[in-house]
Amino acid sequence: MLACVIVWSSKDPDKYRKLVWVTVFLTFDVIMFGAFTRLTDSGLGCPDWPGCYGHANPLQAMEHIRAAEALMPDGPVTVMKAWVEMIHRYLAMGIGVLIIAIMVIAWRFWLQSGRSNQRFSPRYPMLLFVFVCIQGAFGAWTVTMKLQPIIVTIHLLLGMALLGMLTWVGARQKDHAPVAAQASALRVPALIGLMLLTLQIALGGWVSTNYAALACSDFPLCHGAVIPQMDFDNGFTLWRTLGKTADGEYLPFAALTAIHWTHRFFAFVLAAYLAWLGCKALKIEGMRPVARALLGALALQITIGIATVSLKWPLALAVAHNGCAALLVLLLVMLNYKTRISGQPEKIVSQIK
Structure with missing residues (x-):
């Protein structure tokens, strides 16, 4: 290859x-x-x-x-x-x-x-x-x-x-620069951040695979309301064919609204948590480069998400939204790894001869 x-x-x-x-x-x-x-x-x-x-x-x-x-x-x-x-x-x-x-x-x-x-x-x-x-x-x-x-x-x-x-x-x-021992205090928070991101990616995937991207075409409201009319039962029935309810009927628009609104609501929760996590990591020696990259990627993802809805889901932005989610995965994994090597001397990596 x-x-x-x-x-x-x-x-x-x-x-x-x-x-x-x-x-x-x-x-x-x-x-x-x-x-x-x-x-x-x-x-x-x-x-x-x-x-x-x-x-x-x-x-x-x-x-x-x-x-x-x-x-x-x-x-x-x-x-x-x-x-x-x-x-x-x-x-x-x-x-x-x-x-x-x-x-x-x-x-x-x-x-x-x-x-x-x-x-x-x-x-x-x-x-x-x-x-x-x-x-x-x-x-x-x-x-x-x-x-x-x-x-x-x-x-x-x-x-x-x-x-x-x-x-x-x-x-x-x-080779990793030494990470201060206090980074170990972020092991659990970093793992929680990765789990929350996984849930948000699942919700985003559910939006995309159900073609619910334009179910809420305004921002920050949805159909002009904070909590619009929604059908969570049909929207989050997992085992069903595309575009249909579990009973074989066409999926109502309120179900698509529920899918989109849930992804959007949880995005606020995730953004607040990752911003807090990134700010905490910024204060720890050896974690700052990853923390800066995480906060930058988070800001970029928020911007792309808002622009995607406001501009009616252009293809380039929608693909970039997926790519930025993948970048957040990569950075959170690196952050989790660094919390695991905190307090250890610089890692020496032997080269392949």
């Missing part, structure tokens, strides 16, 4: 570390492209899996795609949507290959070290491998179950979790 060739031909002496961080970067990109796939309604651009009408790429399936597009010009299958969906699959498979490479290399260096170098402990790469397989299964179910909202939302959450796990593995490969 091209990424592996680039890493191994680079002049960086620690190629294992570089491979891990390249995989982090590409996983972030795949999450962004996955958001683009979802927001352009391209999830069923190729309605089978893993191929496209049984072929490896849309070029070979062009006859089938053209026929489907002729029947429904504005439907889920078009040439553009087929390419978007398949490119997303190719990128996701590439991440799987990179994780396999990380796992194999970790095993090799761990055994060469006599199983003493915990930096190369294979338990994390093996967990990544299991996790990416589960993620692949949910990617397949996303297509075969016709974009069922709960499946698509779990697929998003697993992608974010994979990014967080890769970031943790990457953090283990870096």
Whole structure:
């Protein structure tokens, strides 16, 4: 794979570390492209899996795609949507290959070290491998179950979790400046922050997968009210088909309003908590760079969120909103990692010879 060739031909002496961080970067990109796939309604651009009408790429399936597009010009299958969906699959498979490479290399260096170098402990790469397989299964179910909202939302959450796990593995490969011992007091608050962010991402995924983004078109009110008319029962029934209630009726607009309003309300809660957490971390030696980045990303995410609603959900801003959420995941994982190494001397990382 091209990424592996680039890493191994680079002049960086620690190629294992570089491979891990390249995989982090590409996983972030795949999450962004996955958001683009979802927001352009391209999830069923190729309605089978893993191929496209049984072929490896849309070029070979062009006859089938053209026929489907002729029947429904504005439907889920078009040439553009087929390419978007398949490119997303190719990128996701590439991440799987990179994780396999990380796992194999970790095993090799761990055994060469006599199983003493915990930096190369294979338990994390093996967990990544299991996790990416589960993620692949949910990617397949996303297509075969016709974009069922709960499946698509779990697929998003697993992608974010994979990014967080890769970031943790990457953090283990870096040299870290000493972190003051008082950072240990933030271990629980930092973990709570990550859990709250996960819940908010789940709510955001639920908005996106139910096409509830424009259910509240004004801000900060919703339909001119602080608490508009809402249908939480149907809105948060998890196991149902897209656009339908559990009884098979069309999902009422009040249910979409409930989905959007809940995501918006919880955004205020999360923003207040992360702002407090970032300010606390700013006061601790060794935590300040991550804390500044966290507060900056939070401010950017709030701005993008408001602009997205005010400008009627433009595609570029909607994709950026997903990307900024992924950036917050990465930064909160780094913050959690730093609280775990607080009070320890500077971490010495041996280089791969």
